Amino acid sequence: MIYQGVLTKMQTEFLEPIQYYLVFDNDFIHMNQLLNKSIEMKLVGHQCLSCGLDKPIYRQGFCRTCFFDKPLAGDWIMRPELSTAHLNKEDRDLEYEKKVQLQPHIVYLANSSNVKVGVTRKSQVPTRWIDQGAHEAIEIVEVPNRYLAGITEVALKDYVADKTNWRKMLKNDIEDEDLIEWRQKLKEYIPEEAKDYFIETNTETHLKFPVEQYPIKPNSLNLKKQLQYSGELVGIKGQYLIFKDQTVFNIRANEGLVVEINI
Known part of the structure; x- marks a missing residue:
């Protein structure tokens, strides 16, 4: 079965073990059901999580323009001590900042x-x-x-x-x-x-994670360079997919990539 969509961080359920779902616009994959199965991933494009355009992803799933302009990527996201909404002081969008910070x-x-x-x-x-x-x-x-x-x-x-x-x-x-x-x-x-x-x-x-086999020497997959990868899924922990050949893939760090997944 083939799925295609833009990567966003996996949604989760707090069960034992944790349940993981890779959600696309019109479909989703229950990742726990893919343990011990072969998965092929292919990079087919980019989609900024803010503007939705096919532009290179800069950071946190955003293109360069959105990363420096949009309130979802303000410095206070990573450094909460920089929050100023409690002072009624705007960084990029006070209404949004009040909603999240207060x-x-x-x-x-x-x-x-x-x-x-x-x-x-x-x-x-x-x-x-x-x-x-x-x-x-x-x-x-x-x-x-x-x-x-x-x-x-x-x-x-x-x-x-x-x-x-x-x-x-x-x-x-x-x-x-x-x-x-x-x-x-x-x-x-x-x-x-x-x-x-x-x-x-x-x-x-x-918390208990669905991992059948932990890697001894985890090797991070860079799909932007490699473009395509195939491997047997043996675990999921954090926002990482863990494969039998010691390859690991950080979904969160690759948000905004449009991928084709063949199961």
Whole structure:
């Protein structure tokens, strides 16, 4: 069966194991059902996730023009401490920025390759942890806007990592950690503006991914250069497809590519 569409990050269901869906405009693929099956992918074009034009993808699924112009790619997306909607101050589109920034946000600890701190909208829990390939996570602060979450993350980055080692995550080279203990250790470093939002009494969330075989030496597929690839799918973790020959393909990093998938 042949499918064709523009890549966007896989949609997920928080079940055991996590369920993954690759969604196109008029169809979708339940990726879990493809485990241990051969998949052929071919690059056939580009489609900017904002303007929809067939233009080279620059970053985050956007063409260069949209990346620098559209509010969906503002600096505050990756650096929440730069949020200004709470001050009624516009970056690119104040109405959009208020909609996204002025809602409950979570500062969390997640363990995918190591314990890291991160920020997400409350509505994106546990989706954000799934996308990062975390096998355990816990909320530590719930604040009313993105700015407060951002300054909390910045303060805690001095004491805990803020990046995931994607190779360790994919190799499953991980150790269980006591995230409740980590949360208590970090409490004193939370900024004064956010201290009242500290969460005292929750427990860890555990996640299980549909992986039959972890790669020993993951080799990242660059479909823009290789144009075509075929392999047997043996796992899905984070937003990565894992193949039997140790090839891994990051769906999220390839958003905006138009692909043909032959199953």
